[in-house]
Amino acid sequence: MNKTLAAACIGNSYGFSVHWIYDPKYIQELIQREDVLFKAPQKRHYDEAKSAYFGYPHGKAGDITGQGMFLVWLTEALSKNPDLSVDDYRRLLLSHIAPGGDYIGYVESYAKKMIVNDVALSMGKDVVFEMDDEHLVGFVPYLATKALNLPVDKAKALVELFSNKTEYAQLFDLFDALLEGITSENKARKLRQVIDRAPLTYQAKLEAALSDKEDRVFLKEEAGIACVIPQSIPLIFRLLDRAQTYEEAMRLNMTYGGAISERAMLLGYCFAQFSEIPPLWINHLSPEIKSIIQAL
Secondary structure, eight states, rough: OOOOHHHHHHHHHTTTGGBOOOOHHHHHHHHHSSTTTOOOOHHHHHHHSSSSSOOOOTTOOOOOOOHHHHHHHOOOOOHHHHOOOHHHHHHHHHHSTTTOSSSSSSOHHHHHHHHHHHHHHHHOOSSEEEESBBBBBGGGGHHHHHTTOHHHHHHHGGGTTTBBTTHHHHHHHHHHHHTTTOOOHHHHHHHTTGGSOOOHHHHHHHHHHTSSOOHHHHHHHHHHSSHHHHHHHHHHHHHHHHOSSSHHHHHHHHHBBHHHHHHHHHHHHHTTSSSSGGGGGGGGGGGHHHHHHHHH
8 A cells, every 4th residue: 555645645535525614613513513524525514614615516425636636646647657747747637637538526726727728739829827826736746756755856847737936846845854754752843943944935934833823813824724835834834733643633634624635635644654544544535546545
């Protein structure tokens, strides 16, 4: 079984039923009265919440989000061809998500822009959109290369499919330094030691993540619960600091709401370096995803 892919996909599926519910109080009340772990999203939950986006009406128990599927497809492809190029990555995703593809699920803005640009190029036109995205999808190549023990430079090359921002490469190096030799005992110290490796615009945010500042103020001033990295990376740092095990991290992450499943992929990978994934949790994944994880 591929532990990295398992950690990311299990984390993604854990809170899939409430992914993109931006109402933490509602989620905290919901999980007290209903079993929503590894379940399908239900429209009534999204309707009851103060703020939510029901993006996966066809989602089933054990499914993962679009970013999760990008990770599965890319890891499979890299396992067959470690020299996969950015153009290969683009063609891989288009084969699944472009009209006529086999993917049934939400396609986010960065992927829609890629599809439009591909159509424009096929007609001999200039690209329509600059690829300057800031979503956590930029960490998909990082997780895929970690799953296969490939150089981080491969992730830095593939991230350019969706983004021209240099922050991703710096953050990849930061997480490499953080996770090298990490244990539950030295975790707090290592989190503080790597802050100066972050992009300058992130350093105060990461300091705040590890402070005693209350969540309400921290989320308003230095982070957030959407899946753009200026919001999600500081929150992931706070979760790394405050949770002690993989299971606790998944539960705590879900209570913040928002981009739950996408945060959980990177968070799950980090915690799997020093904490066990509950062994039976993989059985909650769809048979298709489970079989891919076990084969790699």
